[in-house]
Amino acid sequence: MKIELLAFGITxxxxxxRQVSYEWEGPANVEGLLLSLREKHPQxxxxxxxxxxxxxxxxxxxxxxxxxxxxxxxxxxxxx
Amino acid sequence: MKIELLAFGITxxxxxxRQVSYEWEGPANVEGLLLSLREKHPQxxxxxxxxxxxxxxxxxxxxxxxxxxxxxxxxxxxxx
Amino acid sequence: MAENFxxxxxxxPLSAEAAIxxxxxxxxxxxxxxxGTVRNHTAGKTVFKLSFEAYEKMAVQEMEKIAQQAADxxxxxxxxxxxxxxxxxxGETAVIIAVSTPHRQASFEACKYAIxxxxxxxxxxxxxxFEGGEIWVAAHP
Amino acid sequence: MAENFxxxxxxxPLSAEAAIxxxxxxxxxxxxxxxGTVRNHTAGKTVFKLSFEAYEKMAVQEMEKIAQQAADxxxxxxxxxxxxxxxxxxGETAVIIAVSTPHRQASFEACKYAIxxxxxxxxxxxxxxFEGGEIWVAAHP
Numbered sequence: 001m002k003i004e005l006l007a008f009g010i011t012x013x014x015x016x017x018r019q020v021s022y023e024w025e026g027p028a029n030v031e032g033l034l035l036s037l038r039e040k041h042p043q044x045x046x047x048x049x050x051x052x053x054x055x056x057x058x059x060x061x062x063x064x065x066x067x068x069x070x071x072x073x074x075x076x077x078x079x080x
Numbered sequence: 081m082k083i084e085l086l087a088f089g090i091t092x093x094x095x096x097x098r099q100v101s102y103e104w105e106g107p108a109n110v111e112g113l114l115l116s117l118r119e120k121h122p123q124x125x126x127x128x129x130x131x132x133x134x135x136x137x138x139x140x141x142x143x144x145x146x147x148x149x150x151x152x153x154x155x156x157x158x159x160x
Numbered sequence: 161m162a163e164n165f166x167x168x169x170x171x172x173p174l175s176a177e178a179a180i181x182x183x184x185x186x187x188x189x190x191x192x193x194x195x196g197t198v199r200n201h202t203a204g205k206t207v208f209k210l211s212f213e214a215y216e217k218m219a220v221q222e223m224e225k226i227a228q229q230a231a232d233x234x235x236x237x238x239x240x241x242x243x244x245x246x247x248x249x250x251g252e253t254a255v256i257i258a259v260s261t262p263h264r265q266a267s268f269e270a271c272k273y274a275i276x277x278x279x280x281x282x283x284x285x286x287x288x289x290f291e292g293g294e295i296w297v298a299a300h301p
Numbered sequence: 302m303a304e305n306f307x308x309x310x311x312x313x314p315l316s317a318e319a320a321i322x323x324x325x326x327x328x329x330x331x332x333x334x335x336x337g338t339v340r341n342h343t344a345g346k347t348v349f350k351l352s353f354e355a356y357e358k359m360a361v362q363e364m365e366k367i368a369q370q371a372a373d374x375x376x377x378x379x380x381x382x383x384x385x386x387x388x389x390x391x392g393e394t395a396v397i398i399a400v401s402t403p404h405r406q407a408s409f410e411a412c413k414y415a416i417x418x419x420x421x422x423x424x425x426x427x428x429x430x431f432e433g434g435e436i437w438v439a440a441h442p
Contacts, residue, residue, distance in 0.1 A: 006356070008354060008355075008356050008424065009426030009428075010426075010440040046441060047441060048439065048441055048442045053424070056358050056359035056362055058422075072359070074356070075437070076439045077420070077421070077422065077423060077424055077425055077426060077439075078425070078426055078438040078440075079355070079360075079384060079395075079419050079423050079425030080384075080419050080420045080425075086215070088214075088215050088283065089285030089296050089299065090285075090299040093296075126300060127299055128298065128299065128300055128301045133218055136215075136218035136221060137221075138281075152218070152283075154215070155296070155299055156298045156299050157280070157281065157282060157283055157285060157298075158279070158285055158286040158299075159212070159214070159219075159243060159254075159282050159283075159284030159285070159286065160196045160243075160254060160284075176317060176318065176321050177318055180317050180336065184338065184392060186340070186341040186391050186392050187340060187341060187342070188340060189337060189338055189340040190336070190337060191334075191338060192333065192334070193317070193333070193334035193335075194331070194332070194333055194334075194408070196330060196331060196405070197325065197329065197330055197331070197332060198330070199327070199329060199403065200327040201328070251325060262340065264335065264337070264413075264416060267335070268335075268412070268413050272405075272409050275405060
């Protein structure tokens with residue numbers, strides 16, 4: 001699967017940009033994406049948490065991802 | 081004892097004025113004053129509570145009252 | 161009065177902005193503000209206005225005690241405590257309490273303590289004017 | 302969005318007055334307002350500024366959910382929920398939440414729920430700039 005990935009907060013620094021093209025082998029779902037990302041960017045595994053939003057809703061690990069979806073990395077939030 | 085008594089809220093209506101001269105027989109303390117007042121103005125006995133402030137501090141029943149003291153009737157408060 | 165408290169009884173409209181400005185503190189991350197306003201009804205009756213009177217000298221003293229008690233219990237940096245007297249129309253502000261603290265939990269607790277205790281100890285009285293009558297609030301059981 | 306909610310992410314200074322005006326309601330006797338401000342220190346370090354970024358579309362949605370959850374749990378009449386993004390100096394306001402309810406207890410609880418939940422679910426991130434470095438707050442265990 002290949003997608004345009006949006007990254008905020010510390011994930012923007014780790015991935016090197018707000019929007020990055022990202023391609024991975026394996027399951028086209030949130031779990032597959034996270035496994036691949038953590039392998040390629042080990043710093044992501046050090047975060048307190050890492051969630052994924054698909055089309056601006058928090059997504060579970062089994063949520064499928066297609067090329068048209070807006071996929072966003074959500075490191076620990078710290079608003080307020 | 082004879083004093084100038086200040087009355088607020090509903091006690092102003094019951095006594096007929098903000099400041100009234102008040103004289104009573106019996107103990108020159110808060111208890112003596114309240115006993116006399118409730119006898120003369122039975123409506124005071126219907127209130128949820130009736131406290132007395134002497135020199136702008138809440139006073140207990142045994143607090144003595146002299147002619148120089150500022151004595152104030154405090155019916156149930158309802159600020160805010 | 162402690163200089164970190166701003167305690168006032170006023171017969172003119174209250175300003176939330178003034179209370180908030182007073183408590184703002186660079187060492188604090190949290191401000192909680194409580195604003196008590198005049199409701200248009202109570203116990204099923206339509207209310208036209210409220211009239212507040214205060215035994216001012218003692219009311220200010222009691223409000224100072226409350227501010228000090230709050231500062232004894234929580235890390236209050238500054239506290240503003242303003243109460244209006246006179247006639248108030250529906251929607252007007254009767255009381256404003258603003259509290260600054262380093263973190264948010266304490267700001268809520270201190271502010272809530274102040275308004276809860278005001279209603280128990282501060283010599284201020286409210287008369288309600290509604291359709292068909294008027295009443296000193298809370299006077300009778 | 303429900304018309305009794307005013308939810309905004311802004312890159313200009315927030316106004317407590319605007320939030321309070323929005324929630325004012327003649328049927329309510331209580332408004333609680335929480336204001337989160339930038340502290341000059343944290344964990345013993347001197348802070349120069351904070352920088353906030355938001356995934357705005359989702360942040361607004363999550364703030365709407367919080368407002369709705371508050372209204373489901375307490376009799377909220379109106380709720381304003383404003384968050385700032387961009388660079389903020391010490392003392393500036395990062396977030397304002399204002400809630401009107403008929404009685405005071407609910408206003409405190411609903412406001413506290415909103416700020417507590419914001420910090421858990423809303424996709425907004427804060428970078429702290431202090432002497433000797435900068436850090437994305439809460440990113441690491």
